[in-house]
Amino acid sequence: MSEHKDFLRTIVEEDLKSGKYKEIHTRFPPEPNGFPHIGHAKSIAINFGIARDYHGRCNLRMDDTNPTTEDTRYVEALKDAVQWLGFEWDNSVRYTSDYFPKLYDYAIELIKMGKAYVDSLTEEEIREYRGTVTEPGRRSKYAERSVEENLDLFERMKKGEFKDSEHVLRAKIDMSAANMKMRDPLLYRIRHAHHYRAGDAWHVYPMYDFAHCLSDYIEGITHSICTLEFENNRDIYDWVLDELNLTPPRPYQHEFARLSINYTVMSKRLLLELVNKGRVSGWDDPRLPTIAGYRRRGYTPESILNFCDSIGIAKANSTVDVSQLEFCIRDDLNTKVPRVMCVLDPLKVTIENYDGNEELDGPYYPDDVPKEGSRKIPFSREIYIERDDFTENPPKGYYRLTPEQPVRLRHAYIITCKEVIRDADGKITEIKAEYHPDSKSGSDTSGIKVKSAIQWVDAESAKRVEVRLYDRLFRDEAPEGLEDINPDSLKVIKNALIEPAVITDKPDERFQFERQGYFYADPVDYTDEAPVFNKIVGLKDSWSKKTKAPEKAPRGERKPQVKKVQVEGEVAPMSETEQARFDRYTVELKLNSEVANTLARDEKLSGFYEEALAVLESPVTLANIVANEVARELKEKQPDALKFSAEKIAELVKMIDDETISTKIAKQVFEEMAQTGENPVQIVEAKGLVQISDPALILPIIEEVIASNPDNVAKFKAGNTKLLGFFVGQVLKTTGGKANPQVVNELVAEKLK
Numbered sequence: 001m002s003e004h005k006d007f008l009r010t011i012v013e014e015d016l017k018s019g020k021y022k023e024i025h026t027r028f029p030p031e032p033n034g035f036p037h038i039g040h041a042k043s044i045a046i047n048f049g050i051a052r053d054y055h056g057r058c059n060l061r062m063d064d065t066n067p068t069t070e071d072t073r074y075v076e077a078l079k080d081a082v083q084w085l086g087f088e089w090d091n092s093v094r095y096t097s098d099y100f101p102k103l104y105d106y107a108i109e110l111i112k113m114g115k116a117y118v119d120s121l122t123e124e125e126i127r128e129y130r131g132t133v134t135e136p137g138r139r140s141k142y143a144e145r146s147v148e149e150n151l152d153l154f155e156r157m158k159k160g161e162f163k164d165s166e167h168v169l170r171a172k173i174d175m176s177a178a179n180m181k182m183r184d185p186l187l188y189r190i191r192h193a194h195h196y197r198a199g200d201a202w203h204v205y206p207m208y209d210f211a212h213c214l215s216d217y218i219e220g221i222t223h224s225i226c227t228l229e230f231e232n233n234r235d236i237y238d239w240v241l242d243e244l245n246l247t248p249p250r251p252y253q254h255e256f257a258r259l260s261i262n263y264t265v266m267s268k269r270l271l272l273e274l275v276n277k278g279r280v281s282g283w284d285d286p287r288l289p290t291i292a293g294y295r296r297r298g299y300t301p302e303s304i305l306n307f308c309d310s311i312g313i314a315k316a317n318s319t320v321d322v323s324q325l326e327f328c329i330r331d332d333l334n335t336k337v338p339r340v341m342c343v344l345d346p347l348k349v350t351i352e353n354y355d356g357n358e359e360l361d362g363p364y365y366p367d368d369v370p371k372e373g374s375r376k377i378p379f380s381r382e383i384y385i386e387r388d389d390f391t392e393n394p395p396k397g398y399y400r401l402t403p404e405q406p407v408r409l410r411h412a413y414i415i416t417c418k419e420v421i422r423d424a425d426g427k428i429t430e431i432k433a434e435y436h437p438d439s440k441s442g443s444d445t446s447g448i449k450v451k452s453a454i455q456w457v458d459a460e461s462a463k464r465v466e467v468r469l470y471d472r473l474f475r476d477e478a479p480e481g482l483e484d485i486n487p488d489s490l491k492v493i494k495n496a497l498i499e500p501a502v503i504t505d506k507p508d509e510r511f512q513f514e515r516q517g518y519f520y521a522d523p524v525d526y527t528d529e530a531p532v533f534n535k536i537v538g539l540k541d542s543w544s545k546k547t548k549a550p551e552k553a554p555r556g557e558r559k560p561q562v563k564k565v566q567v568e569g570e571v572a573p574m575s576e577t578e579q580a581r582f583d584r585y586t587v588e589l590k591l592n593s594e595v596a597n598t599l600a601r602d603e604k605l606s607g608f609y610e611e612a613l614a615v616l617e618s619p620v621t622l623a624n625i626v627a628n629e630v631a632r633e634l635k636e637k638q639p640d641a642l643k644f645s646a647e648k649i650a651e652l653v654k655m656i657d658d659e660t661i662s663t664k665i666a667k668q669v670f671e672e673m674a675q676t677g678e679n680p681v682q683i684v685e686a687k688g689l690v691q692i693s694d695p696a697l698i699l700p701i702i703e704e705v706i707a708s709n710p711d712n713v714a715k716f717k718a719g720n721t722k723l724l725g726f727f728v729g730q731v732l733k734t735t736g737g738k739a740n741p742q743v744v745n746e747l748v749a750e751k752l753k
């Protein structure tokens, strides 16, 4: 467990201490409508991790209440993912669909108590009656039906006597509730559809809000952990469980921020689109953020879990840099895998003064890896080196082979270039070289100074292999769709050459190809006759803007340096001052531990934060801007080189607080401030960025979006409620991010009902 407890573990500990629960019981409740992705891994790590840490139990439950999108194939993929990550679910896999009879009985109970009724308004009317964020709703006249009539109708709904959407079952709560979700939410709807497990037994299906809380209760769950977008649903969760007079204890819902990663899409809709349109090779394409994809690429379960641990658990949504995930796999493999030599773009070198052949000794692991093992590396007159390890026009700092500069062949001899052979087009086809017999690695008495060692393979014994080089699937930092795909995300090299021991010895499945990166024998396509390797990750972060890559191996046979990133509660312990700051930020100012950690550990950043705080008492919003936006600027500049002051940041945050602008727009304004040094209020005014919250202004846009996406409307109406996000996104996009997301959400939901 990390040093700093996250807020969920704090809650769990308090609940155990107070005796609220004797044992912790969590669950991971995916809907089997797609392959799980790294976001699910976070949820798996949290739910199973908490159960493990507090000696409790965790269920795996298929939340399968939607008959039209679910499939056993996805159930298998979910089971696989949990097991691969190293967790075991309690008992057998659970299915919400197994509870359909029980849920139905609970619904009957609510009807008998006068707390639920069959409504027969049209979908259009239901939406209209619900009111808006600014106006209360009206209750349907059908809410006055007698208990007997409701029971009769509900039973006939179940038997399939009515058409889809002719009736629904609704909770009788409060049509003027401020939380619009509480305005008589739907509990059941009619669906004449075949369910992949329940078959054709049912003609009514429970809604998420009814099924989830009761499934939790039925399973004896104590902490129902879900993502932030369910915050408003918590009131229904509590209402259902409280009204039903259940035998205690009952579960409670707690929300955390969902994971998002830059250059990555995690919406199942988009993943499904990538797969269905053949833009990737399948759900396990190594470029996908699915567990199956990472697994096929060569990520280890440990690296994924370390990543989930390192990002912490927060109460505010934010985006994690993909390089943090890449760091985690590099960090894991660095201490585990053999180092071998593979040449991706071979250039022939003939060593003219060498005859015969020999076998050299090469340890698989560097000194700082606590593993033993070595292999024989054949050496003879003809070898191959990497084409770009030779140049006739070396730029400054080029340490490899040139006509003037000798180089060491890793684990072997030093060679000197004697002659460069070209074809008719002037392309270099061969190097003629000489080796220095007394320079053998380990017993070098030559006295020749070289600046680096390069990988090579022996021409006669090397094996031909296919190498698949993967890069990020999206070129856009915040990809929105297929249009943002990186066209160069896959490069296949058919004729790479590898030293024979990799194929004949098979010391491992994952390797470091020296100076190239980490690679994995593809678990599907690899055979000894036609070996295929996937690139897992490079040796260093090639996308990072700030760290300029140092020249490779500047002296002798140096090991690649692994960069340590700052990871919550993982790296150096805090100094006393830092710890004091951290405590004040988390306890007094109620910052989440992730943000508090960032601020507390950075002198400049916390100074800036405190200064802004003195002007505006809005600790949380300020902290978020400072820990993300300002931090980025401060990484590159000294505080006095910044174009904005703490005071101006306070002004910016004030506009967020009084809802003049959205958080999204605030980021845009910040960019402008950082570049021009202009006043935030002026930027907002000049650019017309004021947030739009007025439904009258937003509704026409919603109507337009709905009108121009008839296909998605149809899918949504057919039960694919996940498309809500698509519509909201389109509306926000149309308004350039100016519409108030909360208001858009409610209005879109209403319009589509």
Ligand code: ATP
Pocket (backbone or CB within 6 Å): 028, 029, 030, 031, 032, 038, 039, 040, 042, 043, 225, 226, 227, 257, 258, 259, 260, 266, 267, 268, 269, 722
């Ligand atoms: P969709 O993308 O279709 O809305 P989903 O991603 O929410 O679906 P579910 O199968 O409902 O998928 O998710 C199962 C569990 O995983 C839920 O408890 C959900 O909160 C969690 N989860 C899903 N995505 C993420 C994410 N990006 N970060 C953290 N947890 C997630």
Ligand code: MG
Pocket (backbone or CB within 6 Å): 031
């Ligand atoms: Mg979901």
